Amino acid sequence: MTRYSRYLTAFQTIFTKELLRFTRIWLQTILPPVITTVLYYIIFGNLIGSRIGEMDGFSYIDFIVPGLILMAVITNSYSNVVSSFFSSKFQRHVEELIISPVPNWVILAGYVAGGVARGVMVGIAVTSVSLFFTDIQVQSYGWTLTVFILTAILFSLAGFINAVYANSFDDISIVPTFILTPLTYLGGVFYSISMLPEFWQQVSLANPILYMVNAFRYGLLGVSDIPMGVALGIVVLFIVALTGFSLYLLNRGIGIKN
Amino acid sequence: MNALNIRDLRKVYKNGFEALKGVDITVQQGDFFALLGPNGAGKSTAIGIISSLVNKTSGHVEVFGHDLDNDPEGVKSCIGLVPQEFNFNMWEPIGEIVVNQAGFYGIPRKEAWRRAEASLRQLDLWDKRQQMSRTLSGGMKRRLMIARALVHRPKLLILDEPTAGVDIEIRRSMWEFMSELNRQGTTIILTTHYLEEAESLCRNIAIINQGRIVEHSRMDRLLHQLHTETFVLNLRDPLNELPSLQGFELKRLDGQRVEVAVNSEQSINQLFEQLSLHEIGVTSLRNKQNRLEQLFMNMVESARNGAAQ
Known part of the structure; x- marks a missing residue:
């Protein structure tokens, strides 16, 4: 058994464990975002949206579809990793991993893959529901899939860092409530930033979620407020930075070792 | 090759507490080794x-020749740990807990299930493999942690109070299990508060107190240091008055029970001769305290007095 085949088995074990964890409780993990999104479509898309008219040349419901799908991906990939890793700290079974000969990058990859898997599953479920309310034609499958996966990776990493620092269940809900949700809602999910005054347009550019939402919208609808190269560059930059920071935390044992 | 070599190990926690003050421990391959000490001594x-x-x-820490600083994966591969507190996922089935642990050591799933079956059968948990771990009794949870620690077949098994809170029947079956493991070649380090357990199972011992090793020797050599043993005698008839015995002093516990100290230069035969002279019949006797316990208390006490001075 070579070292890398051992690592692969360890990665598969962590990933499978994560997959089983959230699929076992699909009523709490997969279904709620689908129901929430349906409500968004009915209220913002059909009821209010029909009075708003067009945005960037699309009906309002078509315009918000990419943002709503991505919002579900962001929330679910983040919450999967933060709740799973914090729970492993809380119940102390993270020790099973610490005492095992699994390199830290494999541990991180396993948890992130679990978060991406939930993000993708929820994303697919929400996209499938969208088809009942809209008839959008995907402009670029490559862009759509790339942004979809990169966003899930980025927020899985963010969830991991939150879990490392968390000492209580309150700590794992503070970031989603006070940072993630406002940034998502202000990240151009429901509007084009071109509607904002110049000053607020500039402020919005500091919001990383804006780049993801626009890049994803470009993949689905072919329109974006942001140049694609910039959007992709920023997402990749964040992923590299958060990966580096997560590995630093694991290597130092911060939040998990005495 | 030594199973474990620890040299000048120090640990200072962030709050300034010095838990280990230069600890040296050597455990030979195949040994059954006791690491004892009072609460907060630095064992954990x-x-x-x-x-x-x-x-x-x-x-410096070295396990079977692997250095903890340079080859942590090598060290981890050799060790199986049964911690003091339950540290498994309470919402996961028992079988999966053991199989996942094997997976973390790189053992493919099919082989992991085969090994998990062997470990769980040995510890009478195979029938419960699909049960959630939180539904197990305290004793079963301890056995689950042992099964989990053995699934990758470690060369060094560390048992941190494995029998705490376990009833006597299960404790005894766990002792047999541990002895058998040791006979098969697994080196075992045991910490326990049941000193009878350490005395009957372990061949070598280290006693740690206030972050320092105060004793590191063979168990039999250590027990030989015990100068005085106290026995409790159950008498055939009640004693109205305590007789004066030559070389021994009886102390009344109740009407039909007395205790007497016998030092290493005396023998129990001498004691019984004296009792016979006074026509005192003894129906049974037992050690007042486990021998290791008595030594342990002496050492901890003298270390405490030394620190106070």
Whole structure:
């Protein structure tokens, strides 16, 4: 058994464990975002949206579809990793991993893959529901899939860092409530930033979620407020930075070792 | 080759508490080794460092020739740990807990299930493999942690109070199980508060107190240091008055029970001769305290007095 085949088995074990964890409780993990999104479509898309008219040349419901799908991906990939890793700290079974000969990058990859898997599953479920309310034609499958996966990776990493620092269940809900949700809602999910005054347009550019939402919208609808190269560059930059920071935390044992 | 070599191990926690003050421990391959000490002495910190759960401040740890600083994966591959507190996922089935642990060591799933079956059968848990771990009794949870620690067949098994809170029947069956493991070649380090357990199972011993090793020797050599043993005698008839025995002093516990101290230069035969002279019949006798317990208390007490002075 070579070292890398051992690592692969360890990665598969962590990933499978994560997959089983959230699929076992699909009523709490997969279904709620689908129901929430349906409500968004009915209220913002059909009821209010029909009075708003067009945005960037699309009906309002078509315009918000990419943002709503991505919002579900962001929330679910983040919450999967933060709740799973914090729970492993809380119940102390993270020790099973610490005492095992699994390199830290494999541990991180396993948890992130679990978060991406939930993000993708929820994303697919929400996209499938969208088809009942809209008839959008995907402009670029490559862009759509790339942004979809990169966003899930980025927020899985963010969830991991939150879990490392968390000492209580309150700590794992503070970031989603006070940072993630406002940034998502202000990240151009429901509007084009071109509607904002110049000053607020500039402020919005500091919001990383804006780049993801626009890049994803470009993949689905072919329109974006942001140049694609910039959007992709920023997402990749964040992923590299958060990966580096997560590995630093694991290597130092911060939040998990005495 | 030694199973474990610890040199000048020190740990200072962030709050300034010095848990280990230069600890040296050597455990030979195949040994059944007791690491004893009062609460807060530094046992769990030492075990935490060996098993990578705690970062050391300084010092050197080597497990079967693998250096903890240069080859942590090599060290981890050799160790199986049964911690003091339950540390498994309470919402996961028992079989999966053991199989996943094997997976973390790189054992493919099919082989992992085969090994999990062997471990769980040995510990009478195979029938419960689909049950959630939180539904197990305390004794079963301890056995689950042992099964989990054995699934990758470690060369060094560290048992941190494995029988705490377990009833006597299960405790005895666990002793047999541990002895058998040791006979098959697994080196075992045991920490326990049941000193009778350490005395009957372990061949070598280290006693740690206030972050320092105060004794590191063979168990039989250590027990030989015990100068005085106290026995409790159950008498055939009640004694109205305590007789004066030559060389021995009886102390009344109740009407039909007395205790007497016998030093290493005396023998129990001499005691019985004296009792016979006074026509005192004895129906049974027992050690007042386990021998190791008596030594342990002496050492801890003298260390405490030394620190106070």
